[in-house]
Amino acid sequence: MTSVEEPARPGERIRDAARTRAEILDVATQEFARAGYDGARVDEIAARTRTTKRMIYYYFGGKEQLFTAVLERAYGVIRQAEQQLDVDHLDPVAAIRRLAELTFDHHEQHPDFIRLVSIENIHGAQHIAGSEKLGKMGSPALDVIRRILASGQESGLFTADVDAVDLHAMISSFCFFRVSNRHTFGALFGRDLLDRGQRAHYRAMLGDMVIAYLTAERTAD
Amino acid sequence: MTSVEEPARPGERIRDAARTRAEILDVATQEFARAGYDGARVDEIAARTRTTKRMIYYYFGGKEQLFTAVLERAYGVIRQAEQQLDVDHLDPVAAIRRLAELTFDHHEQHPDFIRLVSIENIHGAQHIAGSEKLGKMGSPALDVIRRILASGQESGLFTADVDAVDLHAMISSFCFFRVSNRHTFGALFGRDLLDRGQRAHYRAMLGDMVIAYLTAERTAD
DNA sequence: TCACTAATGTACGAACCAGTACGTTAGCTA
DNA sequence: TAGCTAACGTACTGGTTCGTACATTAGTGA
Numbered sequence: 308m309t310s311v312e313e314p315a316r317p318g319e320r321i322r323d324a325a326r327t328r329a330e331i332l333d334v335a336t337q338e339f340a341r342a343g344y345d346g347a348r349v350d351e352i353a354a355r356t357r358t359t360k361r362m363i364y365y366y367f368g369g370k371e372q373l374f375t376a377v378l379e380r381a382y383g384v385i386r387q388a389e390q391q392l393d394v395d396h397l398d399p400v401a402a403i404r405r406l407a408e409l410t411f412d413h414h415e416q417h418p419d420f421i422r423l424v425s426i427e428n429i430h431g432a433q434h435i436a437g438s439e440k441l442g443k444m445g446s447p448a449l450d451v452i453r454r455i456l457a458s459g460q461e462s463g464l465f466t467a468d469v470d471a472v473d474l475h476a477m478i479s480s481f482c483f484f485r486v487s488n489r490h491t492f493g494a495l496f497g498r499d500l501l502d503r504g505q506r507a508h509y510r511a512m513l514g515d516m517v518i519a520y521l522t523a524e525r526t527a528d
Numbered sequence: 529m530t531s532v533e534e535p536a537r538p539g540e541r542i543r544d545a546a547r548t549r550a551e552i553l554d555v556a557t558q559e560f561a562r563a564g565y566d567g568a569r570v571d572e573i574a575a576r577t578r579t580t581k582r583m584i585y586y587y588f589g590g591k592e593q594l595f596t597a598v599l600e601r602a603y604g605v606i607r608q609a610e611q612q613l614d615v616d617h618l619d620p621v622a623a624i625r626r627l628a629e630l631t632f633d634h635h636e637q638h639p640d641f642i643r644l645v646s647i648e649n650i651h652g653a654q655h656i657a658g659s660e661k662l663g664k665m666g667s668p669a670l671d672v673i674r675r676i677l678a679s680g681q682e683s684g685l686f687t688a689d690v691d692a693v694d695l696h697a698m699i700s701s702f703c704f705f706r707v708s709n710r711h712t713f714g715a716l717f718g719r720d721l722l723d724r725g726q727r728a729h730y731r732a733m734l735g736d737m738v739i740a741y742l743t744a745e746r747t748a749d
Numbered sequence: 750t751c752a753c754t755a756a757t758g759t760a761c762g763a764a765c766c767a768g769t770a771c772g773t774t775a776g777c778t779a
Numbered sequence: 780t781a782g783c784t785a786a787c788g789t790a791c792t793g794g795t796t797c798g799t800a801c802a803t804t805a806g807t808g809a
Contacts, residue, residue, distance in 0.1 A: 322775055322786055343650050345566035349767060359788055364768065424712055425646050429564050432711035446716065472717055473733065477702065483709065484701030490653035491645055495667065496693055512694065516741045523740035543756055543805055570797060580758055585798065 327358050328366050335363075336377050340419040343426050344374055375434040378427060379441055381420045388413055389447040399459030403521065404514040406451060407478050411510050414482040415501065421486040449475055465521045477520070481513050548579050549587050556584075557598050561640040564647050565595055596655040599648060600662055602641045609634060610668040620680030624742065625735040627672060628699050632731050635703040636722065642707040670696055686742045698741070702734050 334355045338347045349370050353360035367373040392409065394402040414421060427434060435441045452471040459465035485500045493499045500509065555576045559568045570591050574581035588594040613630065615623040635642060648655060656662045673692040680686035706721045714720045721730065 324786065343564055343566055345564055361788065422650060425650060428709055428711045429643060429646060432715040435712060435715040472719055476713065476721065477737065480701045480705030481698065484704055488649055488704065490649050491656060492697065494653040494656040498693055500697065515744065516698065516737060519740040519744035520737045523736065523744065545756070582758065
């Protein structure tokens with residue numbers, strides 16, 4: 308997250324709406340990701356900020372709206388990263404593998420985001436439903452997948468009947484699960500899915516899986 | 529869940545420790561799955577039971593231990609279902625597909641369990657870590673996977689270097705994600721992963737994916 | 750049938766926590 | 780430089796919520 312850090316001489320009351328707002332969002336992101344929506348404490352967020360609880364209500368209106376704002380910014384970061392995707396110069400197989408790997412990397416690098424999404428799912432995605440910003444936000448990654456799929460299917464490399472949203476779900480599920488279920492999986496099977504030494508292994512496994520699926524001759528559907 | 533339902537004539541105070549305990553567990557499972565750990569209300573659980581809050585503390589000690597007990601029972605149900613797995617009479621390819629489909633079905637049929645696991649992950653799997661019962665509980669499904677893999681690799685049908693735990697993670701991730709991320713995925717991509725009309729499609733997709741991965745010639749590792 | 754204990758109910762307390770009433774000040778602009 | 784307002788701080792409240800002290804009764808074994 309874009310952390311805002313300035314020395315701030317003590318005793319002096321500096322006014323900076325943008326900085327205060329951003330700092331609240333930073334801390335709130337951590338707190339919500341740490342403890343879940345109901346577990347998060349507004350007082351705790353305020354305490355870890357250079358401002359007071361009053362400001363949270365001044366800028367965001369309430370805990371619920373604060374969580375929505377946190378989600379909006381977190382999704383914004385993801386979407387922005389997805390727009391950097393540039394795999395059009397690669398052949399379809401290499402392009403899909405690259406896309407899968409970037410998704411893999413991104414999930415690994417943003418565990419807080421994964422936790423926020425898990426939390427939002429526990430609450431039935433009600434904050435997304437109530438946010439205009441999140442409703443309108445498309446998914447650049449989907450467009451990329453669509454282009455690669457079309458190209459791969461046209462050249463006969465890929466099986467014809469694969470849908471972009473489905474493929475996105477397949478790639479996401481593997482990347483998401485690895486981060487979201489790290490703790491229970493580790494506790495039950497004694498294996499840390501985020502172990503650094505296993506990183507390359509799982510990254511290749513994802514790519515192999517997706518390519519195998521896309522290039523295999525399909526049984527009757 | 530094994531629901532306990534008996535008429536219970538009003539005004540009469542019937543003593544049945546086992547029934548009271550089981551009823552608390554049933555309701556607590558629903559409440560925790562509905563609202564998360566911190567969102568769940570002990571008073572609400574008590575209210576929806578034929579007994580009182582006092583009994584929750586009498587039998588379980590506290591909210592934390594109650595959640596652990598809920599988790600223990602939920603995992604117990606899963607493990608028991610896994611022990612019914614009987615695919616040894618099938619050839620490796622059919623056996624793996626059958627196993628994947630059973631996992632798929634089971635996740636679909638137990639959304640509360642999925643939610644509980646998501647919640648437990650938000651809290652770092654601390655309840656699993658603190659439970660002797662859950663630590664000792666193995667995974668029959670893993671043994672089945674091991675047997676099928678060995679057989680498939682021996683006959684040369686499957687690629688040699690696939691690990692049972694990894695394959696379990698792959699199958700689980702797809703099945704788990706479909707249920708756990710249903711709401712955010714639906715809100716963002718306008719597609720309900722649990723749509724009845726799409727069920728067969730996703731079920732086949734999972735099987736195809738796993739088989740394709742296991743039978744594809746692997747790139748240099 | 751009597752006494753004992755496991756099981757149950759009632760009523761309450763103390764801490765916590767989201768949200769707000771009210772007062773203050775920095776910094777801009779006319 | 781006077782005055783205005785956006786930005787900020789303090790102190791409090793009202794309701795909620797986990798947990799418990801204390802009282803009671805059903806069923807069982809001697």
